[in-house]
Structure formats: C-alpha cells, structure tokens
Amino acid sequence: MAIWIRGGRxxxxxxxxxxxxxxxxxxxxxxxxAPWGGFNEDGPRVKxxxxxxxxxxxxxxxxxxxxxxxxxxxxxxxxxxxxxxAAGGFTALACMPNTDPVxxxxxxxxxxxxxxxxxxLVRVYPVAAVTQGQKGEALTEFGDLxxxxxxxxxxxxxPVVNSEVMRRALEYAQYxxxxxxxxxxxxSLSAEGAMHEGTVSSQIxxxxxxxxxxxIMVFREIALSRxxxxxxxxxxxxxxxxxxxxxxxxxxxxxxxxxxxxHYFTLDHTAVNGYRTDAKMNPxxxxxxxxxxxxxxxxxxxxxxIATDHAPHSPLEKDVEFEQAAFGIIGLETALPLTLxxxxxxxxxxxxxxxxxxxxxxxxxxxxxxxxxxxxxxxLTVIDPKAEYTLxxxxxxxxxxxxxxxxVPLKGWAELTMVGGRIVWDRHPSHTRS
Amino acid sequence: xxxxxxxxxxxxxxxxxxxxxxxxxxAESLKEISLREIKKVPTLRGKSVIHFFYEPSTxxxxxxxxxxxxxxxxxxxxxxxxxxxxxxxxxxxxxxNLQAMNPDLIVIxxxxxxxxxxxxxxxxxxxxxxxxxxxEHPTQALLDLYTIRERKGRIKGLDVAIxxxxxxxxVARSNIIGLLKMGARVTISGPPTMIPCEAESLGVQVIHxxxxxxxxxxxxxxxxxxxxxxxxxxxxxxxxxxxxxxxNQARMKHAKKDVxxxxxxxxxxxxxxxxxxADGPYSVILDQVANGVAIRxxxxxxxxxxxRRGDMD
Numbered sequence: 001m002a003i004w005i006r007g008g009r010x011x012x013x014x015x016x017x018x019x020x021x022x023x024x025x026x027x028x029x030x031x032x033x034a035p036w037g038g039f040n041e042d043g044p045r046v047k048x049x050x051x052x053x054x055x056x057x058x059x060x061x062x063x064x065x066x067x068x069x070x071x072x073x074x075x076x077x078x079x080x081x082x083x084x085x086a087a088g089g090f091t092a093l094a095c096m097p098n099t100d101p102v103x104x105x106x107x108x109x110x111x112x113x114x115x116x117x118x119x120x121l122v123r124v125y126p127v128a129a130v131t132q133g134q135k136g137e138a139l140t141e142f143g144d145l146x147x148x149x150x151x152x153x154x155x156x157x158x159p160v161v162n163s164e165v166m167r168r169a170l171e172y173a174q175y176x177x178x179x180x181x182x183x184x185x186x187x188s189l190s191a192e193g194a195m196h197e198g199t200v201s202s203q204i205x206x207x208x209x210x211x212x213x214x215x216i217m218v219f220r221e222i223a224l225s226r227x228x229x230x231x232x233x234x235x236x237x238x239x240x241x242x243x244x245x246x247x248x249x250x251x252x253x254x255x256x257x258x259x260x261x262x263h264y265f266t267l268d269h270t271a272v273n274g275y276r277t278d279a280k281m282n283p284x285x286x287x288x289x290x291x292x293x294x295x296x297x298x299x300x301x302x303x304x305x306i307a308t309d310h311a312p313h314s315p316l317e318k319d320v321e322f323e324q325a326a327f328g329i330i331g332l333e334t335a336l337p338l339t340l341x342x343x344x345x346x347x348x349x350x351x352x353x354x355x356x357x358x359x360x361x362x363x364x365x366x367x368x369x370x371x372x373x374x375x376x377x378x379x380l381t382v383i384d385p386k387a388e389y390t391l392x393x394x395x396x397x398x399x400x401x402x403x404x405x406x407x408v409p410l411k412g413w414a415e416l417t418m419v420g421g422r423i424v425w426d427r428h429p430s431h432t433r434s
Numbered sequence: 435x436x437x438x439x440x441x442x443x444x445x446x447x448x449x450x451x452x453x454x455x456x457x458x459x460x461a462e463s464l465k466e467i468s469l470r471e472i473k474k475v476p477t478l479r480g481k482s483v484i485h486f487f488y489e490p491s492t493x494x495x496x497x498x499x500x501x502x503x504x505x506x507x508x509x510x511x512x513x514x515x516x517x518x519x520x521x522x523x524x525x526x527x528x529x530x531n532l533q534a535m536n537p538d539l540i541v542i543x544x545x546x547x548x549x550x551x552x553x554x555x556x557x558x559x560x561x562x563x564x565x566x567x568x569x570e571h572p573t574q575a576l577l578d579l580y581t582i583r584e585r586k587g588r589i590k591g592l593d594v595a596i597x598x599x600x601x602x603x604x605v606a607r608s609n610i611i612g613l614l615k616m617g618a619r620v621t622i623s624g625p626p627t628m629i630p631c632e633a634e635s636l637g638v639q640v641i642h643x644x645x646x647x648x649x650x651x652x653x654x655x656x657x658x659x660x661x662x663x664x665x666x667x668x669x670x671x672x673x674x675x676x677x678x679x680x681x682n683q684a685r686m687k688h689a690k691k692d693v694x695x696x697x698x699x700x701x702x703x704x705x706x707x708x709x710x711x712a713d714g715p716y717s718v719i720l721d722q723v724a725n726g727v728a729i730r731x732x733x734x735x736x737x738x739x740x741x742r743r744g745d746m747d
Contacts, residue, residue, distance in 0.1 A: 199631075199632045201631065203636065205547045205567060205568050205604065275551055275552070322546065322552075323567065
C-alpha cells in the first residue's frame with residue numbers, strides 16, 4: 001500500500017529549500033515528490049497522512065551514539081536504542097565500539113548488525129575500534145571490519161594517545177573509505193577531573209577538566225590530517241579554542257569535519273550546581289563563552305554535524321557521588337527540539353539545521369540518506385514544529401533516563417519516522433490519519 | 435532568640451552572616467562546659483549521632499565525638515573499612531540503612547565532593563559535612579572564625595592570608611567563603627600549581643610570594659602540605675617548598691605585630707611551618723583545636739537540640 005504524505009513543508013538540505021510538497025511512498029521508495037495539490041489519488045490503496053503545517057525532512061542520522069550492546073544490556077540494547085532513536089526522529093544511528101567485548105573485530109560488528117536487523121526499526125551502522133581492545137597499540141582489521149559493515153573507526157572515550165598509531169590509522173582507514181572519528185582528550189590533563197575547570201569548579205570544589213585537554217588533541221588531529229592528507233572527524237566539540245582550530249583547518253582546505261552535541265549549545269557549566277550527575281559528561285559542559293562559540297561554529301559551518309553522544313547509564317552509575325558518577329547523558333529523544341531551538345534563535349536556517357542532523361553526517365560516514373529524492377529510499381521524518389511537550393522519565397523510550405532535559409518544556413518533535421517506507425514511529429497513530 | 439533554620443550543615447555557602455554569628459555566640463556560651471569538673475550536660479540526652487568517616491581523621495572525629503558526649507548524645511562511629519562500603523554498598527543504600535535506625539544526626543566525611551549533599555537528600559536526620567573531597571569543611575571554618583573573633587574581637591575589616599595548596603584544600607575554600615561573608619579581606623598564596631583556576635572569581639587577592647602575601651596581615655593561616663600530592667607534580671619536593679613557601683620567623687616579621695598564626699592540622703613541622711613559629715607566642719593552633727569542640731557542640735545543639743522539626747505540628 002502506498003503512503004501519501006500530504007502537503008507538508010519538505011526540507012531539502014542540499015538545495016536549502018523548504019517547499020510544500022506531496023510525498024508518495026511505495027515499495028520502500030519515494031515514488032513521487034511534487035508540489036502540493038498535483039497528486040490526488042484517493043482510494044483504498046493509499047494511506048493518507050495529513051502533513052499540512054508539518055515539516056517533512058530526510059530521516060535524521062545520528063553519527064555518535066552508545067547502544068551498550070553487547071555487554072551493558074541493563075543500560076541499553078540495540079533494540080531499545082533503536083526505539084529511542086525512532087521516537088526522536090532518527091532513521092540511522094552510528095554506534096560507538098566501547099561495548100564489552102569491544103567492537104574491534106568482525107564478529108562483534110556482525111552481532112550488532114544482527115541485533116539491529118532483529119529490532120527492525122532504524123538503520124544501525126557500527127563504528128569499530130581503531131585499535132585492538134581500544135588499547136591504543138595495534139590497529140584493528142579495518143578491511144575486514146569494513147567488509148562486515150563498519151562505517152567508521154574510533155577509540156572514542158579512550159582516545160589513541162600514540163601519534164604514530166593515529167597517523168597510520170588515518171592513512172590505512174582512507175584506503176577503505178572509513179572515517180576516523182576522534183574523541184579529543186589528553187587524559188593526562190583531564191586526569192580525575194569531573195567537570196569543566198573554571199569559575200564553577202573553583203566555587204563548588206570539584207576537580208576540573210581544562211579546555212586545553214580537548215584542544216591539544218584537536219590540534220594534533222588537524223596536524224595529522226595535514227601530514228597525511230587524510231580526513232579526520234572531530235567528535236563532540238565543546239570549546240571556543242577547538243572551534244577556532246577547526247575553523248583554521250577548514251580555511252586551509254583540510255579534510256577536517258566536526259560535530260557537537262545539543263547539550264554543548266544548550267547548557268553551560270553552571271548546570272552542574274547542586275552536583276547534578278545528569279549534567280556530568282565528557283567533554284564537560286563549558287563556559288557561556290564556549291556555548292556561544294559552539295553556536296557560532298554551527299552557524300558558520302565550522303561544525304558540520306549535530307550528534308547526540310547518546311550515553312545511557314543506569315542509576316547504578318548516576319545516583320552516586322558526583323566524582324564517582326559515569327560521564328554521559330542520553331540524547332536521542334531530545335536532540336531534535338534542542339536543535340530546532342537554534343532555528344528559532346536565528347542561528348541556523350531550517351535547512352541548515354536539518355543538514356546538520358541528516359545530510360552532513362550521512363556524507364561523513366558515507367551512508368545513504370540525507371536527501372529526499374524521487375526514486376530514492378524513503379527514510380524520512382515528519383516533524384510538528386509547534387508541538388510542545390515536557391518529557392518525564394516515563395516517556396523516555398531509552399532504557400536509561402539520565403538526561404538534564406527531562407521535565408523541561410521543549411518545542412518541535414518528531415511525529416512520524418519512516419525507514420525504508422515503513423513507519424517505525426508514530427506519535428499519534430489514531431487521530432491524524434484518514 | 436533567633437533560630438537556626440537549617441536541617442543540615444553542608445557548606446559555608448548556605449550560611450548567612452546571622453547564622454554564622456549565631457553559631458559563634460552559641461559556641462561561646464557552651465565553651466565553659468569543657469572547663470568544668472564534670473564536663474557533661476544533659477542537653478542531647480536520648481539523641482543519637484552517627485559519625486561516618488569515609489576518610490581517616492583524628493582531630494575532627496575526636497572533636498565531634500567529644501562534643502556529642504559532652505552534650506550527652508549517644509554516639510557511634512563508622513569508618514569505610516569497617517562498614518558495608520567495602521562490600522560495595524552504595525552511599526544511597528548506606529544512607530537508607532542508617533536512616534532506618536532513625537538517628538538524629540549524621541556527621542560525614544567523604545573523599546568525594548558533594549557526598550554529604552547526596553546523603554542529606556536521602557535521610558531525614560540532620561547531616562553535618564565534616565569534609566567532602568576538595569570542596570568544603572564548614573565546621574573547620576566556623577572554629578577558625580571563632581578563634582579569630584576570640585583573639586581579635588572582630589572579623590570585619592581584618593586582613594587574612596591563607597598560604598598553601600589552596601586548590602586542593604576544603605579548609606581554604608570554606609574559610610574563604612566564611613571570611614568574606616564576615617567582612618574580612620582574604621589573600622591566598624602558594625606556588626601557581628596550588629592556586630585554584632580563576633581564583634579571583636572567589637573574591638580573593640592572589641599573591642604568590644609568601645613575604646608579600648604576609649605583609650601587613652592580621653591573620654596568617656597555613657595549610658598542611660599533602661605530601662602524597664608530590665607525585666602529582668604540584669611541587670618538586672619538601673625541601674624546596676620549605677625554603678620558598680614555608681612560614682618561618684623571618685617571613686612572619688612582615689605581618690602585623692599582633693598577627694596570629696593558624697593551622698588546621700596536622701602540621702608538618704619544618705615544611706609549611708617552622709617549629710618555632712608553630713610553638714611560638716603568635717600561634718593559636720591549639721586554641722583552634724579547643725574551640726573546635728565548642729563549635730561542634732553549638733552545631734549539634736542548634737541542629738538537633740530542643741524539639742525536632744515536625745514534632746510541633
């Protein structure tokens with residue numbers, strides 16, 4: 001049966017346009033994409049979805065999530081993470097390798113893909129480890145991992161310390177078309193730090209993580225990209241200094257791309273006050289000046305991607321002393337309204353925002369999606385830009401509820417998410433359909 | 435009479451000037467109990483106080499025990515090594531178990547910043563922070579304020595230098611907050627590795643050179659150098675620290691003539707403070723210890739003396 005998404009404002013991030021169009025989906029593909037009103041085929045064979053006043057956008061792609069499976073299924077599984085992603089408007093997720101065992105070989109990559117197929121919700125693209133066991137020493141089998149379905153490489157939270165290893169990883173990965181994603185952190189500087197080193201850490205007596213611990217590694221990755229002429233992607237940019245370094249690298253024409261997460265353009269380090277472990281993440285929330293710089297980086301195209309760094313943790317890791325609490329927050333279900341807030345603030349255009357949530361990440365990890373085209377795969381999201389909801393823990397689809405954005409009213413939510421022509425999320429299944 | 439409107443004492447930050455004066459005045463009226471032949475009054479009879487120390491402590495723990503006993507409270511002591519902590523119990527579970535036994539007050543020392551705040555949220559009992567991580571040690575600051583007021587007759591308008599590892603000192607942080615609230619001027623001093631990030635935002639002046647820092651001061655407070663931190667490259671060694679930052683007679687001369695020298699203990703003789711300074715006429719180090727008992731008696735009285743909150747309804 002065909003699905004007719006009627007009269008929504010269709011966003012094309014490539015052309016930068018927003019036009020009222022009909023989208024007709026059948027057999028997993030977009031069969032028709034034409035100005036509103038041209039199509040009029042009522043009948044039992046067509047399921048009609050009224051989308052007037054809604055946005056219809058390419059399915060969102062989150063290139064940085066933690067799905068915790070295998071090994072930490074009590075926090076999240078591929079299935080629960082995929083459900084959370086679908087509810088957040090995402091049609092594709094790239095999951096980091098810090099599972100147990102680490103995704104550093106074909107069998108773990110295949111296992112994750114198998115779980116994703118069984119869940120049958122959104123596309124899941126494994127990011128494999130750069131080094132065996134994320135130990136920073138011997139490279140993993142990039143060729144074999146790529147053949148198994150990995151789309152990128154990262155040692156994520158245990159970044160590669162040895163610059164020679166990182167250099168060779170960039171060179172070797174390029175041959176297989178795998179993107180190397182770097183979590184930039186000089187762990188000798190961040191050490192036992194629990195929050196951003198600054199006025200707030202001095203006031204509330206927590207060990208700090210200086211901005212330099214991120215920036216030193218951002219600089220190194222840029223230098224290695226320059227040396228090797230290979231692309232590198234900088235994960236979760238959080239500081240003014242990092243934005244400046246990446247801006248300069250782009251001006252020099254280097255193949256450096258970057259992402260940030262919604263919390264880095266929404267909250268600053270004062271959110272930690274009261275020792276709130278839901279405001280503890282790595283990199284940490286920074287100064288208001290950094291928040292402004294991250295926004296400017298997004299506006300000026302220095303930062304290409306908004307990714308969530310969705311990091312589920314249970315109360316076992318979060319309802320403890322702040323310094324002992326795990327780093328990270330969930331993000332899949334709140335990224336869209338937090339990003340649309342930037343559109344409201346005039347920092348991003350609508351097409352620009354959707355671009356950072358779909359087209360740009362899809363290009364960087366080289367997966368399908370990011371555009372709605374006649375004949376193309378029907379991965380799409382219908383957004384109600386005016387809907388305002390306040391999520392409580394009971395509304396969260398993720399297994400973990402560690403978010404500073406619960407019980408806060410947010411505006412602009414995914415109403416319907418479609419992957420390969422199949423509806424995987426429908427906020428109002430009964431009353432908006434005819 | 436004004437009253438103390440807090441369930442817990444977690445930080446100097448939470449106290450108003452009025453609160454601080456109330457604690458100091460109460461301590462003053464209770465101090466003479468420790469000088470009596472029979473050093474015990476029935477004020478807290480039937481109340482139970484748990485001393486929960488996740489970190490080693492001699493002075494603070496003894497001081498709290500003595501304060502509680504002199505007010506006739508029943509006390510018990512737990513340490514991390516003798517508790518279920520070693521069995522992997524979380525702080526919240528420990529808190530709930532302790533609460534189930536219905537104590538009136540829990541004194542906690544913990545290596546993690548904010549742990550007393552977490553405990554206080556979980557229990558109905560009052561909580562006193564006896565030191566959390568590098569954050570605060572409010573009872574130490576209160577006894578220091580008491581000692582300063584006792585010696586100088588006032589706190590407002592005094593010039594105070596605090597010298598040592600300010601960045602990792604909960605004593606310094608609580609004293610900075612308390613002294614500034616009470617109208618003193620505070621200078622912090624030490625090698626740059628020991629000064630907190632953006633220290634001026636705390637409202638203090640930073641002078642690294644100890645002679646310049648001491649100059650014209652009414653009060654000089656030395657902090658213990660934590661020798662175990664040497665491995666963390668904060669300073670090259672004890673010898674160099676003593677030579678360049680230790681308080682000796684020569685450096686002390688630059689302070690006011692009637693300066694008082696304070697130290698929260700335990701002291702490293704010959705490192706941050708020369709023996710003749712620690713034992714000299716300007717030193718009030720042992721007064722601090724004596725006053726600590728009075729301050730803790732005052733806090734116990736203010737928090738759990740009289741009828742319990744809620745019983746009045």
